Amino acid sequence: MPAPARFLVVLDADSTLIRNEVIELLADEAGRGAEVAAATEAAMRGEVDFATSLRSRVKALTGVSTDAFARAIARIEPTPGVRELIAAVHERGGVVGVVSGGFHEVLDTIAPDLGVDVWRANRLATSEGALTGEVDGGIVDATAKAETLQSWAADHGVPLALTFAIGDGANDLEMMAVAGLGLAFNAKPTVRERADLVIDAVDLAEVIALLPR
Template identity: 90%
Template sequence: MPAPARFLVVLDADSTLIRNEVIELLADEAGRGAEVAAATEAAMRGEVDFATSLRSRVQALAGVPTDAFARAIARIEPTPGVRELIAAVHDRGGVVGVVSGGFHEVLDTVAPDLGVDLWRANRLAASEDVLTGEVDGGIVDATAKAETLREWAARYGVPRELTFAIGDGANDLEMMAVAGLGLAFNAKPSVRERADLVIGAVDLAEVIPLLPR
């Protein structure tokens, strides 16, 4: 078991930890970026079931070579204030996790580079260095995000009231609801309406004053 933490901050990845939507970067490789962007927007607004939407969008990636991951990573833009927030969490004895409807193939590079302690995401199936257009294993959806927050809190001995969830899309609402404080960041209207607090500026350093001292 890891050493106990004072508190836990869990962020979504796409449009929260980073400015980008990774699936759109990958879809650009197949010439289907605009189509996938529109489908992603609908999913984040909660207009369609997330798992169904993700499977459909991943199908658009069939035939994309796996070396596209490196090109996608090169285009990633960390969200302003993310490094400052993570440093502040660590300075105050907390742990930072990221749980994402995106993909390990990118997050496995981006998360440790930013100082994230824990992360969970989907995986993309590939054959002979080409994406098959399928998700490999279970999908990290809204329920999985909430379950992951609970699991990490238990692992580090953090009570629910000292957990923070930060997200932008409808698939973040369940983890925001189970957290001690659910923060809407760069968020869709339905998420802003249901969050405990809304962070107005696209700057994760705005979260720092809310952390335990």
């Protein structure tokens, strides 16, 4: 059983925890970066169903070598202030989670390096050292993100009133709605409109002032 915590902070990964969209980095390997970037933007604005969009974007990765994961990781830029925020959460007895529509194959390296306590993401199916163009298992969509936040809160004995959800895209809205405080960060217009608070500066250290002391 995980140790109790005073509060829980859950972040999206792409364009929140990190400045990149990992699927676009992987799509660059297939020469389809611009096409996938446009599809990602539409999904984040909420114009298309996230799961349907993700499957079509992953299909564009068919045949990409699994070596691309290391190259993608090398290009990732942590968001300014992320290490300061995570350190502050830990200093005050909180837990940091990341739940992502992106991929475990990258997050499994990035998350522990940044000090994240728990994380969940999609997995990419592979065969003979290359991506098959399929998602392996269920897709982490908006509903899964909200359920994950609630599950982590229960695991650590944190009431939902003491949970924070930070995200930028439409698939973050459900977890922002169930959290005690939903923060739009580097966010699309629909997310800014529905968030409890909007963080305008692209600096996660801005969140520290909102944490319990």
